[in-house]
Amino acid sequence: MFDYETIRLIWWVFIGVVGIAFALTEGFDFGVGTLLPFIGKTDVERRVIINTVGATWEGNQVWLVLLGGAIFAIWPAVYATLFSGLYAAMLLVLFSLFFRPAAFDYRSKIEDPRWRNSWDWSLFIGSSLPPVLLGVLVGNLILGLPFHFDQDLRSFYDGSFWGLLSPFALLCGVTGLLLTTFHGALFLKWRSEGVIHDRAVNTVNALGPMLLVALTLATLWVFLGIDRPEITQMAATDAPSNPLHKTVIAQGASWLQHFMTYPWMWLAPLTGFVGIGLAWLLGRGESRMGAFVLSSLGVVGVALTVGFGLFPFLLISSTAPGSSLTLWDGTSSHNTLLLGFWITIIFLPIVLLYTRFVYRVMWGSVTEAAVLKDSHTLY
Structure with a gap:
């Protein structure tokens, strides 16, 4: 039904949709968990905050599992390079996520302030560390990772964990934390009342300018200070995957020139900045749903900016540009992509409909009254 070139592009869109779904849903989960020890002053207030995401956090986190599975099946070379080369960083993300289910499930088992306070800070760690680490990962995807393939297409990673912590990558990590916390504060504002609602508004008011400044700095750094590799010769886009069948120069057109070549791509950063800016302005007032929807548009805009900027690259190699992986030479076989396509067409709408339900x-x-009334069934 679809030729190899078309199905590769379709899967780039599919995996992008899954990544955006993860950023949107788990994003506000992370934000709420990060804000828990600061906005919740009493045990009941913290229980209210936890229960704003209590019914959906598990489903939201499944998007990350789905994203990892999709990359494994569709972009095996990307999966192998990331999860072997960045093994320590990936384990740190995984271990930090372990805090979340334990904190949700065990916090209210014992009515001891020390017990509950410990799990509250565990939830904070499990909610604040992943956005920082994933932001650092995004920064390194833009900068490029030190890996190469030999003639047998074996991947070799030439860097270290500490090499990932460049100034730009750390800025991306801080931006990721600010973005999820801002998004979570707007969600908390929408789903709470009284003093928690008021504190969420104050948080939105404080975080909005910081997030916009961080995004502006990161954007200017990318457009003006980072080289983007350029493919000068490549095999046909419907040829079997082999990342070595192309020629790439390390310093090609800049990221700014890339967006200027495709003017429609400017819709992504525009959506990101306008969405977050308007979300901040509306979030300072009485708007609930409108501010959160605009924040969601901002998150989508930021994610699309990264995706459009990298296209057609999936992973950029900073040490061997010719080993960089693109969606044309880093995918599974044609039959695998077609089989996965039909599975996705059947089951993804079911997942989306169930999530909406x-x-x-x-x-x-x-509210506090609802939590106290259902004290034994709610978190």
Whole structure:
């Protein structure tokens, strides 16, 4: 039905959609968890905050599992390079995520302030560290990672964990934390009442300018200070995958020139900045749904900016540009992509419809009275 070139592009879109779904849903989960020890002053207030995401956090985290599985099946070379070369960093993300289910499930088992406070800070660690690490990963995807393939297409990673912590990557990590925390504060504002609602508004008011400044600095750094490799010769886009069948120069057109070549791509950063800016302005007032929707548009805009900027690269090699992986030479076989396509066409709509159903059923403000009334069934 689809030729190899077309199905490769379709899967780039599919995996992008899954990544955006993860950023949107797990993004506000991370933000709420990060804000828990600071906005919640009493045990009941913290229980209210936890229960704003209590019914959906597990489903939101599944998007990350789905993203990893999709990369494994569709972009095996990307999966192998990332998860072997960045083994320590990936384990750190995984171990930090371990805190979340334990904190959600065990926090309210014992009515001891020390016990509950310990799990609150565990949830904070499990919610704040992953956005920082994933932001650092995004920064290194833009800068390029030190890897290469030999003639047998074996991947070799030439860097270290500490080499990932460049100033630009750290800026991306801080931006990732600010973005999820801002997004979570707007979600918390929408789903809470009273003093928690007021504190969420104050948080939105404080974080908005910091996030916009961080995004501006990161954007200017990319456009003016980072070289983008350029493919000068490549095999046909419907040829079997082999990352060595192309020629890449390390210093090609700049990231700014890349966007100027495709003017429609400017819609992505425009959506990101306008969405977050308007979300901040509306979030300072009484707007609930509108501010959160605009924040969601901002998150989508940021994600699309990264995706469009990298296209057609999936992984850029900083030490051997010719080993860089693109969506034309880093995918599985044609038959594998077609089989995965039909599985996705059947099951992804079911997942999306079920997710919509769950949010509709579980929606509404979470109050202290509701938590105290259902003390044994809620977190």
